[in-house]
Amino acid sequence: MSALLRAAATRFEALEPTLNRLDAATGDGDHGATMVKGLRAAAEADQEPGTAFRKAAGGASGMLFAQVIDALVQIEGGAPVGPSLQKAAQRISMLGQAKAGDKTMLDALLPASSCGTLAEAAAAAHAGCEATEAMEAKRGRAKYVEGAGVGHVDAGATSVAELLKLFAGGTAP
Amino acid sequence: MTNERMTKVYNTRETMPDDMIAGYVAAYPAQIALGANPRVVRRKTLRTHGDKVAVLIGNGSGHEPIAMGFVGEGLLDANVVGDVFTAPSPDAILDGIDEVTGPAGAVLLISRHEGDVINGNAAAFMAQDKGLDVRPLLMYDDISSAPKGQEDERRGAAGTMFIYKILGAAAEAGLGLDDLMALGEAVRDATRTLGAALFPGTSPLSGETMFTLPPGEIAIGMGVHGERGAGHRQIAPARELVRDMVDALMADRPIAAGTETLVLINGSGGTTMMELLTIYGEVAGYLEKQGVPARSPMIGSYSTTQEMGGFSISLFTPTADMARYWRAPHGAPLFPHLAGMGD
Numbered sequence: 114m115s116a117l118l119r120a121a122a123t124r125f126e127a128l129e130p131t132l133n134r135l136d137a138a139t140g141d142g143d144h145g146a147t148m149v150k151g152l153r154a155a156a157e158a159d160q161e162p163g164t165a166f167r168k169a170a171g172g173a174s175g176m177l178f179a180q181v182i183d184a185l186v187q188i189e190g191g192a193p194v195g196p197s198l199q200k201a202a203q204r205i206s207m208l209g210q211a212k213a214g215d216k217t218m219l220d221a222l223l224p225a226s227s228c229g230t231l232a233e234a235a236a237a238a239h240a241g242c243e244a245t246e247a248m249e250a251k252r253g254r255a256k257y258v259e260g261a262g263v264g265h266v267d268a269g270a271t272s273v274a275e276l277l278k279l280f281a282g283g284t285a286p
Numbered sequence: 287m288t289n290e291r292m293t294k295v296y297n298t299r300e301t302m303p304d305d306m307i308a309g310y311v312a313a314y315p316a317q318i319a320l321g322a323n324p325r326v327v328r329r330k331t332l333r334t335h336g337d338k339v340a341v342l343i344g345n346g347s348g349h350e351p352i353a354m355g356f357v358g359e360g361l362l363d364a365n366v367v368g369d370v371f372t373a374p375s376p377d378a379i380l381d382g383i384d385e386v387t388g389p390a391g392a393v394l395l396i397s398r399h400e401g402d403v404i405n406g407n408a409a410a411f412m413a414q415d416k417g418l419d420v421r422p423l424l425m426y427d428d429i430s431s432a433p434k435g436q437e438d439e440r441r442g443a444a445g446t447m448f449i450y451k452i453l454g455a456a457a458e459a460g461l462g463l464d465d466l467m468a469l470g471e472a473v474r475d476a477t478r479t480l481g482a483a484l485f486p487g488t489s490p491l492s493g494e495t496m497f498t499l500p501p502g503e504i505a506i507g508m509g510v511h512g513e514r515g516a517g518h519r520q521i522a523p524a525r526e527l528v529r530d531m532v533d534a535l536m537a538d539r540p541i542a543a544g545t546e547t548l549v550l551i552n553g554s555g556g557t558t559m560m561e562l563l564t565i566y567g568e569v570a571g572y573l574e575k576q577g578v579p580a581r582s583p584m585i586g587s588y589s590t591t592q593e594m595g596g597f598s599i600s601l602f603t604p605t606a607d608m609a610r611y612w613r614a615p616h617g618a619p620l621f622p623h624l625a626g627m628g629d
Contacts, residue, residue, distance in 0.1 A: 133492055141371045141511040142492040150369075164377075172346070172372040173401035176408060208404050252400070 117189065118156035118182075121279050125149050128275060132268050139250060139262040147174045148272055155182055162186050173209065174269070177218065180204045181273060185280050194234055198226035215251035216262060218269030220244060225273070231281035238277045242270040292493045294592075302490055303347040303367055310354060314619045317358050323381035325374065327354050328364040329617075332386055339457045339466055340364070340392035343450070344379040344409070345402060346372045348490060349510060352447065352589040355620025361454035362618070363392075370490045371511055373401030379409035383420055391419030391463040393453060393470065397442030398426040399511075419463060423470045425449050427479040427600065429538045430507025437475075441509055444552035444589040445479035445600035448612065451621065452604075455611035473608060478535045479550075479600040482527065483508035487555060487592030496594070506531070510591050524561075528568035528599070535601050536576075543577030545603050548612060553587035554596035562586065562597060569599055582613055582628045588621075 125148045132145030151170030155162040163183035167175045184201040188194055202222045211217045224241040225234035249261035296302050311318050319330045334340040343353050344366035353365045366382035368374035396406035406422055413420040427445035453470050483505040486495040503518045541547055551566045562585050570580040613624050
């Protein structure tokens with residue numbers, strides 16, 4: 114497990130400037146840095162990866178992405194893909210008071226949560242992420258931006274898609 | 287770009303909040319101490335082991351002196367300091383609650399921003415599960431962030447400082463948890479804020495300026511992280527800007543002639559005292575014309591966004607008790623002393 118999380122930390126180090134830039138279009142430009150901080154801590158694995166992520170990342174992302182990390186760890190341990198992602202999506206929706214179409218990480222996670230395999234989930238999340246480009250933000254700082262972020266894919270949705278792609282690759286034969 | 291040295295004074299980007307906290311504690315060792323978690327900045331001498339209710343807040347750093355500078359007797363018992371512009375984790379906020387909460391419980395202030403709300407509420411639940419009587423109080427005052435009628439969707443802005451000070455003084459005076467919560471909600475409901483952004487600051491996170499404005503234009507209602515607000519307008523004489531902003535505040539919450547009003551002029555970090563005093567003069571004069579007496583103002587850069595140029599105007603109509611708590615002496619190193627000033 115920690116091998117995959119370490120790979121995720123490395124992948125997000127490379128993605129950091131891109132994610133920061135996407136976030137800067139609508140927020141304060143720290144999403145990439147937050148993900149790297151959280152994933153590095155999660156990969157250390159001296160505690161539950163989700164808890165480690167939450168503590169190290171802070172912010173809304175810390176709490177919300179910890180749910181995704183928990184789900185991925187459980188799937189890696191043999192839990193069914195759809196229900197695990199569904200549970201994460203429900204919690205994120207409750208915590209962040211967000212729903213489908215609000216231009217958030219949920220727009221990548223919700224389509225993935227009806228899939229049976231990680232590969233399908235990764236593809237669904239990628240398509241869901243692309244669809245956020247045309248959406249108006251309804252939650253988070255993005256909703257305060259003129260144009261509500263239309264024309265930019267959502268940084269959080271991008272991270273969900275990237276995490277699923279990475280974990281799907283890790284389980285490929 | 288991310289690795290270039292910014293033209294700011296710091297050691298490393300990662301240690302900016304901790305280096306700042308170290309300086310604060312070194313400067314005020316008689317007033318301030320660190321908790322078991324070194325991101326918990328607390329009053330040196332706590333009274334919350336007795337019957338005093340604790341008042342605390344967690345928030346991202348980069349906006350000082352708010353909120354770390356407001357820790358002290360008669361104000362906050364603790365501030366949990368997050369990374370730059372990043373709410374502390376629920377775990378860190380819980381550490382702050384554990385540090386200062388006694389049998390009388392605690393008010394956990396939450397300025398309404400996504401991460402602060404999620405992590406603050408989560409921390410309050412975790413504390414309640416441990417048997418601590420901790421109540422979250424959501425603070426919001428920025429009229430540009432949601433329309434009238436949807437006040438509880440608005441952001442917390444500089445006007446939240448009325449709540450910090452009044453609850454801090456009231457808790458010191460012995461008010462119980464239920465009364466403090468009701469008092470905090472009443473202060474919130476009597477406060478409105480509108481801000482204007484003139485030029486951006488550089489984010490310590492990205493090393494880049496936080497927004498761009500066309501030449502000669504200013505943004506009305508921008509949030510404390512550079513979030514866009516109500517729209518742009520041409521820069522204009524102070525009198526004209528102030529009148530339009532006060533009109534918007536009074537349209538959102540009318541103030542009857544003869545109602546004592548406390549005015550807060552907050553600078554965003556890069557706007558001079560010369561400008562802030564000019565703004566106050568225009569606000570007080572314009573209110574006076576409408577028969578509204580301005581009293582006990584707070585004027586300065588207290589809730590900042592790095593070196594951003596800009597200001598906000600907050601109007602608050604206190605009850606007599608609220609006004610007394612506002613003016614009460616306190617021991618917080620970086621909050622102004624208002625007793626006997628401006629009345």
